[in-house]
Amino acid sequence: xxxxSRHASITPAYTGRMGTNPIPALRLPxxxxxxxxxxxxxxxxxxxxxxxxxxxxxxxxxxxxxEADQLMAETFDKNMxxxxxxxxxxxxxxxxVCMVADLFHAxxxxxxxxxxxxxxxxxxxxxxxxxxxxxxKWRWRARIEARYGKDAWKDRTPNLVMGSNVQVVWEKFAxxxxxxxxYLPMAQDRYVITPEQVIAAxxxxxxxxxTILGTTYTGELEPVAEVCAALDKLAASxxxxxxxxxxxxxxxGFVVPFLEPDLxxxxxxxxxxxxxxxxxxxxxxxxxxxxxxxxxxxALPEELVFRVNYLGGDMPTFxxxxxxxxxxxxGQYYNFLRLGRAGYAEVMRTLSDTAQWLSHQLxxxxxxxxxxxxxxxxxxxxxLAGDPGFTVxxxxxxxxxxxxxxxxxxxxxxxxxxxxxxxxVREGFSANLARALFEDLTTVLTKLDRLRPGGFATExxxxx
Numbered sequence: 001x002x003x004x005s006r007h008a009s010i011t012p013a014y015t016g017r018m019g020t021n022p023i024p025a026l027r028l029p030x031x032x033x034x035x036x037x038x039x040x041x042x043x044x045x046x047x048x049x050x051x052x053x054x055x056x057x058x059x060x061x062x063x064x065x066x067e068a069d070q071l072m073a074e075t076f077d078k079n080m081x082x083x084x085x086x087x088x089x090x091x092x093x094x095x096x097v098c099m100v101a102d103l104f105h106a107x108x109x110x111x112x113x114x115x116x117x118x119x120x121x122x123x124x125x126x127x128x129x130x131x132x133x134x135x136x137k138w139r140w141r142a143r144i145e146a147r148y149g150k151d152a153w154k155d156r157t158p159n160l161v162m163g164s165n166v167q168v169v170w171e172k173f174a175x176x177x178x179x180x181x182x183y184l185p186m187a188q189d190r191y192v193i194t195p196e197q198v199i200a201a202x203x204x205x206x207x208x209x210x211t212i213l214g215t216t217y218t219g220e221l222e223p224v225a226e227v228c229a230a231l232d233k234l235a236a237s238x239x240x241x242x243x244x245x246x247x248x249x250x251x252x253g254f255v256v257p258f259l260e261p262d263l264x265x266x267x268x269x270x271x272x273x274x275x276x277x278x279x280x281x282x283x284x285x286x287x288x289x290x291x292x293x294x295x296x297x298x299a300l301p302e303e304l305v306f307r308v309n310y311l312g313g314d315m316p317t318f319x320x321x322x323x324x325x326x327x328x329x330x331g332q333y334y335n336f337l338r339l340g341r342a343g344y345a346e347v348m349r350t351l352s353d354t355a356q357w358l359s360h361q362l363x364x365x366x367x368x369x370x371x372x373x374x375x376x377x378x379x380x381x382x383x384l385a386g387d388p389g390f391t392v393x394x395x396x397x398x399x400x401x402x403x404x405x406x407x408x409x410x411x412x413x414x415x416x417x418x419x420x421x422x423x424x425v426r427e428g429f430s431a432n433l434a435r436a437l438f439e440d441l442t443t444v445l446t447k448l449d450r451l452r453p454g455g456f457a458t459e460x461x462x463x464x
Contacts, residue, residue: 078326119293128276128292185414195230214251219379253277389452398444
């Protein structure tokens with residue numbers, strides 16, 4: 001019996017053309033492999049991941065134009081940090097920051113001076129969130145010192161106010177950088193924060209309030225303008241609670257400006273200090289690329305900007321990462337030029353139409369209660385109607401038999417009794433695929449009606 005342990009070795013299932021000797025799985029092999037053999041071993045194992053295009057759990061882009069694929073392949077080797085060595089790539093990065101800042105109505109922008117846009121490209125929104133949070137913390141330190149004297153902040157505990165519906169990266173920020181996380185609970189029929197909750201939670205040591213433009217759980221928009229208005233009123237009566245707002249627009253930042261251009265959520269609201277957005281979500285670029293932008297230079301403390309003499313030049317940087325491939329920025333720049341405002345608007349309208357069609361089918365079936373219908377963001381969230389004798393987790397497991405990955409999970413604190421399914425409609429998920437998904441979903445429901453398993457699947461996503 002050959003050794004086929006996946007931990008001990010990779011045993012090739014090929015003929016002598018490719019070699020038949022086991023390859024160690026957990027240590028470097030003693031001998032080299034031919035490129036073809038190495039490729040084939042890895043390629044065939046990766047097939048077990050399934051199709052990324054059928055992964056309706058992820059917001060992350062899974063398709064780009066072939067021309068974008070080519071450009072990104074050509075620029076894998078360019079190090080984004082080496083701005084002196086790759087000045088054109090560096091210029092492209094700043095152009096992207098300018099475009100994002102302009103899209104979100106940042107202040108003091110000039111067409112002849114790219115440095116007037118204050119921000120950075122990042123490895124997704126996770127890094128962007130960390131940078132925005134650090135800027136909030138440093139500004140709080142400055143406020144406390146201005147009020148109580150040098151180093152007065154050292155004896156205090158900063159806090160960050162946000163909903164229990166935030167993505168886990170905010171929990172990471174709070175833990176990593178010694179900030180008290182003040183989570184605002186949800187309710188059985190409310191999955192976003194309210195202005196009243198915010199006002200009750202903030203105090204002199206609040207570094208900022210996080211609002212979400214497209215929650216991970218449902219795709220809903222939080223009431224950014226209403227929260228800002230409530231904080232404006234509070235600050236007018238109590239200047240010790242003059243708290244800035246950060247908008248986590250990871251999911252909605254490249255959707256709302258095109259579908260709802262008149263909605264006030266960005267730097268048009270004076271209390272919004274910073275915004276993050278994920279290019280690898282509805283920016284339509286492969287992972288991982290994100291951006292963080294500030295409303296003006298005053299919103300980013302100078303102490304956080306490092307000026308590094310690296311490979312011959314002075315480079316002001318504000319990042320947590322150092323070396324990273326330039327192709328992510330190049331891919332995003334391609335999309336900005338390729339699509340423009342008109343192209344992004346057309347893509348988002350199409351995705352929204354597909355999402356709303358599917359939502360209508362779900363609601364019309366009588367089997368589900370739709371929570372979000374895809375009209376604001378192309379994201380659907382829905383729960384089972386009544387007690388059919390099975391759970392949303394069973395439905396999710398049943399869909400996996402057809403290749404679909406549709407996550408099921410419970411809602412956050414104080415709404416954990418609610419379990420939902422969620423579908424993210426992305427570019428590449430056509431109306432025809434939506435019809436196929438609904439047909440497969442109908443088949444799964446028919447099987448579950450017959451079996452009535454009472455809940456055999458228990459896997460939960462986003463529970464933290």
